[in-house]
Amino acid sequence: MLRFLVRRSLGALVILLIISMVTFALFFAIPADPARLSCGKVCSPDNLALIRHSMGLDESVAMQFWHWFSGIFTGRDFAAGHCDAPCFGYSFVKQEMITDVLLDRFPTTLSLTVGSAVVFLLFGIGTGMLAAHKQGKALDKVASSASLIATSMQIYVAGPLALWALVYSTDWLDQPTYVPITEDPVGWFTGLLVPWIVLSLIWTANYTRMTRSSMVEQLSEDFVRTARAKGMSGRSVFLRYAWRGAMGTIVTVFGIDLGVLLGGAIITETTFSLHGLGQLAIGSYVDSDLSMLVGVTMVAATLIVVFNIIVDAAYALIDPRIRLA
Template sequence: MLRFLVRRSLGALVILVIVSMITYALFFAIPADPARLYCGKICTPENLALIRHDMGFDKSWPLQYWDWLSAIFTGGTYNNVTCSAPCFGYSFDKKELVGHILADRFPTTLSLTVGSAVIFLIFGIGTGMLAAHKQGKALDKIASSASLIVSSMQIYVAGPLALVALVYSTDLLAQPNYVPFTQDPVGWFTGLLVPWIVLSLIWTANYTRMTRSSMVEQLSEDFVRTARAKGMSGTSVFMRYAWRGAMGTIVTVFGIDLGVLLGGAIITETTFSLHGLGELAIHSFNDSDLSLLVGVTVVAATLIVFFNIIVDAAYALIDPRIRLA
């Protein structure tokens, strides 16, 4: 297990370096000059050259990338601001270190992800198990049809509709807003309830369909029929064999989904004006803020790679037939 984790961690570092290099290269392929944006309306060639030098844009992009990568391990100084390792650069647009900005925005995305994940796991897996248990009956048909309809919806459509129905017209729920949990637990819960409902609604439908199909497949396996032939009760077979066999698929998909959500639920945060990593990624791209854009991209990629490693390591615990070499 230790050898597996070390090998996968080294491979993850290579992946993150490649992702950051591609982000740098794509940024410089965009026909935009960030230095000119910061120079203002009255911009002389001398001022423009000075700004480019301060931002490091007078160097080639490979040299700029090397300076950024080196700062992660050795730290750096930007705009007379000292940045200790690990340093992700300096946002000249926000006049702040990228690491501080990411640390400030991450709790919002974390709260949005964890709350919605709890909801869609409970309802999605539970509904999928009931549908599989009642395969072919009315409950199964209703759950399958409803999940297909809901999964076809988009957050940018469901979000405004939920705001109108639950907030603006009826005042049933509070206006979406992020309040730190340590500051006001009740305000934290009520402010994120509408985004949780909308985000979890679509994901619940996806997990309902996935859980049902996985359970139905497991129930048709030979070992399940053998267990039934030996006289085991339907409930024991369903929970001990079919459910355990279906967990592999669910855990795999959830590990990827959780990493993606933690990396920034862009549409959800934009729809509900939540200041998380997803919204930050949009603004950093629109403002041509290279350091901030690379920082958000690397954080998102790190979370996705990390949860993939966790999922792979969990396989051996879920399914004894799998052993990590």
């Protein structure tokens, strides 16, 4: 198992190195001067030269990449001060260290992701298992039809409808906002309840369909028929064999989905005006804050790669054939 994880980790480091090189290259592929974009509309030649020097644009591209990449591990000095590791640079648009902005926005995205994941996992997997258990019956047909309708909905449609129905028209729930859980746990819960409901509605449908199809497939396998032929009860066969066999697909997809959500739910955060990584990426694009865009992209890519490693480890625990291979 340890050798398996070491191989996956080394492969992930290579992937992250490639992603960092490609992301940094895209920074220079944009047909504009990053220093002038960071300087703003009113920019004197002296300020422009200072920003170019601070951003390292007066050096070769290879040296610029080395300073940026090494700063992630060792920190970096700017005219505005020292940036501790992991340092993703300095935003001349926001006049802040990029790492500080990312750390400030990440708790919003984390709360949005974790809360919705708990809901859609419980309801999605539970409903999918019931639908598979009652295959072909009324419950199965209702669950399959409802999940198909919910899957067809989009955040930018379901979000405004939920706001109108639950907030503006009825005042049943609070206007979506983020309050740190350490300051006000109740406010944290009520402020994110509407986004959780909308995200869970769509993702629950996906996991219902996926769980049902995986369970139905496992129930038709030969080892399940053998277990039934040996006299095992239907509940034991369903939970001990079919459910464990279906977990591999669910864990794989969930790990990828969780990494993507943590990287920034752009549409969700924009719809509900939540100041997380997703809205930060949109704002950085609008403001042409290229340094911030590079930082957000690297954080999102790192989260996705890390969760893929976690998925590989979990998958190896579920299926011994994986780690033996």
